[in-house]
Amino acid sequence: MEILKEIAELLNEGTELNSLLPEVLHKLLYVTDLHTGWVFLIEDGEPYLAAHENLPEALSHHNLEPMCKHDCWCVDRFKNGRLQKATNIINCKRIEEAQIENKYDTRGLTHHATVPLRAANEMFGVLNVGSPNKKHFDDEELALLEAVAFQIGTALKRIKLTQREQETALMEERNRLARDLHDSVNQLLFSLSLTARGGKEMAKEEEIKETFSYIHDLSRQALQEMRALIWQLKPQGLEGGLITAIQAYSEMVGLNLKYNVDGITTLPGKVEETLWRIVQEAMANCKKHSGQLNIEIALYTNQKNKVVMVISDQGAGFQYNEKTKLPSLGLKSMKERVEGLNGHFCLQTEAGKGTMITVTIPV
Secondary structure (H helix, E strand, C coil), rough: CCCHHHHHHHHCCCCHHHHHHHHHHHHHHHHHHCCEEEEEEEEECCCEEEEEEEHHHHHHHHHHHHHHCCCHHHHHHHHHCCCCCHHHHHHHHHHHCCCCCCCCCCCCCCCCEEEEEEEEEEEEEEEEECCCCCCCCCCHHHHHHHHHHHHHHHHHHHHHHHHHHHHHHHHHEEEEEHHHHHHHHHHHHHHHHHHHHHHHHHHCHHHHHHHHHHHHHHHHHHHHHHHHHHHHCCCCCCHHHHHHHHHHHHHCCCEEEEEEEECCCCHHHHHHHHHHHHHHHHHHHHHHHHCCCEEEEEEEECCCCEEEEEEEEECCCCCCCHHHHCHHHHHHHHHHHHHHHCCCCEEEECCCEEEEEEEEECC
């Protein structure tokens, strides 16, 4: 009861998965006197290592390669629905493979207990714990681990619901701001453009005509940028599909779009919105900095169940080295969005030779 109380208090305080799960795992191992543990979360059918502690070299070498690239029996059981309660795994497949290779130290770890992380009927992943030379967990130990896993699953459910509420609130705020900009600033700029054009037609002196013409051009430019900003806040047209939205946006900002789509049917909502935001930023950069108006976009799926988007132009480009930081906030934002979905962002550019952005995201 004391163990459950301590872990429950820790879970109730947590709001971020990246920091919460390692803390809970550390506390669990400490109070149960176990040595090693790791947590796999399953998203869109694919596992990823969300937390780990005291992994032997056999599981942690080459930047956790065995934990990130190899299959295992516990995750297989989770995927096919056979892992419904805490259980002893007779052997660890990853450890067994390491023993066969005989290259890395297992520190006596050969077995582990596996517990599903769940809340009601919703499954989130698996919790694995073990200790050197420990080959069996009795019923009392498994019952405790199951109770802790249920607490973790409930906390995961709470955090995910909170994140959804925050995302909904953010979208509502974006929509409100977009409406306000459209109804106020956008209309004022439009009125300023009409007034400047009228002043130019009424003016008799050439100098005054040039002044009104300059004001008219500035107001039209500001109006175009304001419309682009409103699109970014409220992606109108995305309900008709990503390609439709991209086509409409390219027309609005005045770019000549050439695109190719292969093997794409439907995309998860978060992936589609991320690709859409990246296209918007890339098009804005092309319009402002490339010195030309042509842009190409390729969108396809590869053999690894990942969506790939390539955005390129043959414009001015710029000097960039992969070992240095990205030079603009917009590019950094693109990279963060992609990596937030466990994807990969690649920028290739050179002065006078254009720019290419390649985005790869699991789907």
